[in-house]
Amino acid sequence: MYITLDDVSYLLHLPMTSKLINDVLSTFDRVMMKILLMTRLGIPTEEETIEATIAGARVKLTWLAELHQWNVALGSCMWAATTYLLPLVDSMILADKSSTHIHVAYLLYLNNLDACHDYAWGVTTLSYLYNLLSSTSQ
Template sequence: MSITLDDVSCLLHLPNRGVFWSPQDVTEEVVVELAVDYLGVSQGEAQSHVRSCRGSYYKLEWLYDLFVQHRVASSWAYATRAYLLMLVGSTIFADKTFTLVKARYLLLFTDLDRCSRYSWGAAALVTLYRYLGDASMFSCK
């Protein structure tokens, strides 16, 4: 028995038609630039946050704080990106920690008008299969 694309569509109500785009891994320097350009934080804040994550990640709690901060300041594009990254990081791209999201997924939200054209169901299925493969390894905790 295995999960299918139809299961993902029925259970998660995600579109399974559209552009399939898998963002490439990014370096920590690029992660800082992405946070400055698309999340509206200062260079120093972005660098200290990336250092605290020990890799190319953003903390979900930090994204929530950014969302609230930008919503109050009426910076809607930054608030929307922080919210969407937090949403996909805690649902379809969630990892075992449930506290971090890979920073490369911010590349999906650089153009907010293009977000609805992605095949989110296929991306969710790929993520589920990847984690299923990881979980089936003997050494996985």
């Protein structure tokens, strides 16, 4: 029995035909990560990005939760929504075994919240799942 695109579509209610999500995780560097954190999450200083990114191209989930609360208190809706959606993308759609860190590269696809539906999240989820199963079974 195989997992098909229809299965992913019915179970997760994700679009199948749209723009594809590129594999940016393999070519992601620390400089680009700092720029993403400062521009897409509203982090004011570079020192805070260095503190948040000790784990490479990932940030701690607890740090992101604190940032979300801070953005909600400030009333900045876009940054609060982005900090809310980022853990959902990392833990539900593109889940891996890390439950304490979140990859920052997904911010590229949450840049414009009105255009999030333009991406083929279902195809991405299925290919990501197949890739993980392939690497695990070898």
